[in-house]
Amino acid sequence: MSVTKILVAQGGGPTAVINQSIVGAVLEARKFRNVDLVYGAYHGVRGIVDEDFLDLTQETSHNLEMVGNTPSSGLGSTRDKPDLKYCQEIFKVLKAHEIGHFYYVGGNDSSDTVRIVSEEAKKANYDLRCIHIPKTIDNDLTVNDHTPGFPSAARFVAQAFMGVNLDNAALPGVYIAVVMGRHAGFLTAASALGKKFPDDGPHLIYIPERVFVLDKFLADVKSTYEKYGRCVVAVSEGIHDEKGVPIITKLAAEIERDAHGNVQLSGTGALADLLCEEIKTKLKISRVRGDTFGYLQRSFIGCVSDVDQREAREVGEKAVQYAMWDKTDGSVTIHRTGFYSVDYQLTPLLEVAGKTRHMPDEFIAASGNDVTDAFRLYLRPLLGSRMPDAYRLRLNRVPKILNPD
Amino acid sequence: MSVTKILVAQGGGPTAVINQSIVGAVLEARKFRNVDLVYGAYHGVRGIVDEDFLDLTQETSHNLEMVGNTPSSGLGSTRDKPDLKYCQEIFKVLKAHEIGHFYYVGGNDSSDTVRIVSEEAKKANYDLRCIHIPKTIDNDLTVNDHTPGFPSAARFVAQAFMGVNLDNAALPGVYIAVVMGRHAGFLTAASALGKKFPDDGPHLIYIPERVFVLDKFLADVKSTYEKYGRCVVAVSEGIHDEKGVPIITKLAAEIERDAHGNVQLSGTGALADLLCEEIKTKLKISRVRGDTFGYLQRSFIGCVSDVDQREAREVGEKAVQYAMWDKTDGSVTIHRTGFYSVDYQLTPLLEVAGKTRHMPDEFIAASGNDVTDAFRLYLRPLLGSRMPDAYRLRLNRVPKILNPD
Known part of the structure; x- marks a missing residue:
């Protein structure tokens, strides 16, 4: 687990809790003594190819917590959908900056980007851990019981x-x-x-x-x-x-x-x-x-679900834990284990990447x-908790006088 | 202050707190021993001419509180804008049901209805107290510092x-x-x-x-x-x-x-x-x-302002107090007295009715x-309190390697 620099990024449409995943990953990574620097790509894969990186090691943990509670993508996002050539550009930049871990929070398009970058790294025999962190309000990622942002x-x-x-x-x-x-x-x-x-x-x-x-x-x-x-x-x-x-x-x-x-x-x-x-x-x-x-x-x-906040935070944390302790790339997935409880797994990227789940x-x-x-x-x-509730008056009708029924 | 029956109604577009005003008026009225029955017109002035009344004296105070916290017009509303003939119909029904007080929660169109009904009662020498209770998300009622629903x-x-x-x-x-x-x-x-x-x-x-x-x-x-x-x-x-x-x-x-x-x-x-x-x-x-x-x-x-809730409640309560202790019809108005405090007055209907305030x-x-x-x-x-707040990451940029600036 020799790492010195790790990179996190966000892709696709923002959600109310996507920042929790970034914060979960960043704070967890900063606990590991083999991590020197935590970079954030500014505006997703577009920020990577442009080498537009923020040094999140210079960010206070207090501000990270506040950003975690703020909706939308604090690192910026992009609608770019990388093809093979684009992913090769990404890999070139990751290599130049000696990135050891690449975490990408996004939907099925983003997981496909992670898959291609992971394959490029293997081809080049470059030691890169690539982890996809789930996010989408559409709730259309396969394998997952549900995806952060949807709740x-x-x-x-x-x-x-x-x-x-x-x-x-x-x-x-x-x-x-x-x-x-x-x-x-x-x-x-x-x-x-x-x-x-x-x-x-x-x-x-x-x-x-x-x-x-x-x-x-x-x-x-x-x-x-x-x-x-x-x-x-x-x-x-x-x-x-x-x-x-x-x-x-x-x-x-x-x-x-x-x-x-x-x-x-x-x-x-x-x-x-x-x-x-x-x-x-x-x-x-x-x-x-x-x-x-x-x-x-x-x-x-x-208007945010506390369950969603917690889970979005945890998939970010788990992503770093899987990357540190396992030797495989993958997508963090959410699995329901009770009413109501969940657990997380690392699922092969091919099972999630580019696929759409329907109701x-x-x-x-x-x-x-x-x-x-x-x-x-x-x-x-x-x-989550504290859902508002609607009440109505009971219809105790008064008899009519001028036009009796 | 000889009253036995009072009538409350809501007009115009619903707001997040208009039910507070109804509940404020109903609960306050139910404390007076000269009030036997509190009626609510179902769907505003349309409900009055149709004699469609709910007996709110049969409603529990607990449910009234819950409805008060619920947005939209619990008594139903109407877009009908009564002309003189329509107001004469209203008055006919109020008289038939021996209504002593008429409280109408609404905007400038509604206050004009209250004004016409008040004049009809005077012409007929019928002892009717007519009070307009302010409400509008547009905040366009004259005299008022602001109107319930807007905050x-x-x-x-x-x-x-x-x-x-x-x-x-x-x-x-x-x-x-x-x-x-x-x-x-x-x-x-x-x-x-x-x-x-x-x-x-x-x-x-x-x-x-x-x-x-x-x-x-x-x-x-x-x-x-x-x-x-x-x-x-x-x-x-x-x-x-x-x-x-x-x-x-x-x-x-x-x-x-x-x-x-x-x-x-x-x-x-x-x-x-x-x-x-x-x-x-x-x-x-x-x-x-x-x-x-x-x-x-x-x-x-x-998504409601607690200040708005409290004031909407109070204008309903004040409406009943004015009707019980004063001898004039009018519109309850909100006046700012400090940073931040308000007081209420009963303003002649002519100063509010049918007029529009601009920024x-x-x-x-x-x-x-x-x-x-x-x-x-x-x-x-x-x-109000507990307004959410947005935070952002500080842009500590990492120097580029492949394409240095």
Whole structure:
């Protein structure tokens, strides 16, 4: 375990707890006497190829703790998705700076980067430990029971739906909120945890694991509206038709694509507006409102799961422990062991890298527009303690005088 | 003070603390031995004309407390804006049910309803006490230093901007968030309280108190982007051109108008999308994202100002005390007496009813796209205790090896 310098970095979309993982890794690494310097790449892999490193050994442990409690990626992030050539550049820089350990916190794209860099190091016979630390609000990493960042985003979505359901009950109509999650419906499904009383919304939940049929959607909204006089809907940004075409492309004249060739789904209110327009024109319902939760759901400060914080911290710590005591590269994975307890393992990178996990069938109601109790049981402990709760007045009605029933 | 029945109701948009005012009034009224029954109109003035009353004397004080802590309008609300005929209907029902006190929690439209009903009662020589209890997230009621509901919405907006600023710092680009507030910029201006470090966003703030000029906006974004490599913008939904035409109407092909003849500004992402499109095409900046905070900012559960809660509760209590001990109708108003303390007064309805307050010039920077320290000083105590705080890593840069500077 001869190490002198280690490097940590963050990739992909920020989360409410990704800084905990960095802080967990940095503070743990600083305890080992064979570690002289802890570097942080500024803005992920882009910072590595640019040799833009921060010396985290010069950072106070107190400030690290404060940054750990702050959402978003304190080291900066990047949307660059390295190919082989890019990873060779990364390796060249790691070698030049004599880095002994490379820790990369990110989702499935980031784990694939770790895998390629790990292979390059082996080819070059360079002694480099490469560890992927899991993170993604989409909860779509394989092997893991869940991934850090998801529980806090899920808590935001659940709390948001508690509120908009109450708002919709006060001023009835149809309300649609679009939730993040390109391929996996976990975060949209979390809206169900905002539901308390039987007639509470979200009344309908649409996820990318099921084909979205516009006519079926309109029929669902219509029958809910007829039953309750209102309707609250949770829709994943990634809903698509039977051919896999995103519903949003049916609207957008010009589709912006990101560096990965993906259609831009977030940072626009287009999908919610399209669906509202369909309901207004086809169902003739007058009060129809749509919101897109957008970046709030992954960045909101002051809405975080303490369970998520602890686990994000621990995967960072465990990453360093695995790197110090084991001789293999890998991805730190979270495994549920009780109700509620978890343990961590180091999983071969190939089992996680570049793969996408979807919501299992047992979490999706047969109707295709709701979740099951199995999902509620899965998610509830992740949301953490001190979840707010909604209360309502009991409807003790007074007899009418002017127009008795 | 001969009373037997009193009636409470809520009007207009829900807030995070409007239930506190209802609970304050109900619990206070239940202490008076001359009060036999406390009714709540279900869904505001609409509930009154429909004789849809709940008997709140049959509600437990414990559940009232729990509902008080729950956001949104627990009694339901309405967007109906009563004219004279509608108010005569209201009065007819109040008379039939022998109501002695009428308490209406709402904004300037609601206070105007209270004024008309009060006048009808006087004309009919019917002994009715009519009290308006203030509420509005827009903070646009005259006479008041601020209005219940605004501090909690402001806290949400400030916390949201703390988060999206961190997100934007991690993945730089232009980010625009559209904030509620049709005529008054207070809530949009609250975004400034999300700013800690000098280069933090929001870098630009646009409010309805100043004319919005698209070319000036684009120039502002360009110079901020050139300075910081990123730009976070807060925009009020109510921004308009020099003729008063809302900027959103320049986009929307079909403008939906509500019952008051107002253009629909909330529940659509159109304004943010339009502004993003302008920046993308005219400034050639690739990463441009827009969010519309929508209903979250007034309904989000778990983001409330304790100062706001206490004051909302007190205006409800004071309303009943004024009605019991004074002989005049009026609107309960909030007056700042120290840093930070407030007192309450009963103000003649005519001074509040139907009037709109705007942000004073001293709160708006000369540039027209920022706030002043006077505004920060005004708002900070309202946000309450336990405001979250953002921290960042110190940039101790490591010398480059492959490409030394």
